Amino acid sequence: MMQMTSFQTAAGAPPEIILVALLFVLVVASLRTRSYADVRVGNATVRAEVADNMVKQMLGLMGRGALADDEGMLFPLGSEGYPKFWMAGMRIPIDVIYIGSDKTVVDVKKGVRPCQALWGCESFSPEGKAMYVLEVAAGFAGTHGVAVGSKAEISQINTNPE
Numbered sequence: 550m551m552q553m554t555s556f557q558t559a560a561g562a563p564p565e566i567i568l569v570a571l572l573f574v575l576v577v578a579s580l581r582t583r584s585y586a587d588v589r590v591g592n593a594t595v596r597a598e599v600a601d602n603m604v605k606q607m608l609g610l611m612g613r614g615a616l617a618d619d620e621g622m623l624f625p626l627g628s629e630g631y632p633k634f635w636m637a638g639m640r641i642p643i644d645v646i647y648i649g650s651d652k653t654v655v656d657v658k659k660g661v662r663p664c665q666a667l668w669g670c671e672s673f674s675p676e677g678k679a680m681y682v683l684e685v686a687a688g689f690a691g692t693h694g695v696a697v698g699s700k701a702e703i704s705q706i707n708t709n710p711e
Contacts, residue, residue: 562609586623587704588683590646590654591693595685597623601653610684611638618692623703629678635670639663642687647675654699655679660687 551661579598584599600606601624610622626632629650636643645658655677675682681703 553626558646561646567619588621588623589702590648590683591690591695591699593619593689593693595619595621595683595689597621597683600624608644609634610641612640614640614644616641616686618686618689621683621689624682626682626683629680632675632679632682634670635672636661636664637666637668637670640665642686643671644686644687644690644695646685646690646701647677647679648681648701648703649678649685652682652701652703654695654701656697657690657695659690667679 584601586597588595588597642660642662647656649655656675
């Protein structure tokens with residue numbers, strides 16, 4: 550009878566452990582540098598953290614307990630489309646502002662409620678094609694006159710390592 554042995558790396562660890570450790574290091578490294586952009590929409594300017602990689606886009610505002618009226622998160626999508634968002638792991642309600650490639654607001658979802666679960670949360674998409682998505686505190690759109698057709702200005706993205 551042949552005996553099965555598991556493969557181990559030169560360091561003595563199974564390759565799965567090395568792969569998980571490498572993935573963890575990449576996730577931590579991607580979160581260490583934060584980028585920001587100023588987004589003017591309606592009659593206000595938001596200092597938005599930019600979700601500029603897949604890890605940041607997957608995490609979004611998950612787990613945050615508060616968001617000031619002049620803070621948000623900007624998702625540059627890379628190409629126009631109908632992105633699906635959900636509120637998995639969120640703790641606060643938000644307004645979601647969808648912005649097209651011409652920097653015109655194409656949809657606004659107001660007071661989107663958090664979903665405390667990590668799975669099974671409802672997803673939602675914009676009515677028009679979006680190139681950017683801006684998440685802000687609930688009530689922001691109404692308070693600052695943000696509606697479909699509003700123009701947005703997005704400043705150059707600045708990176709600040711932490």
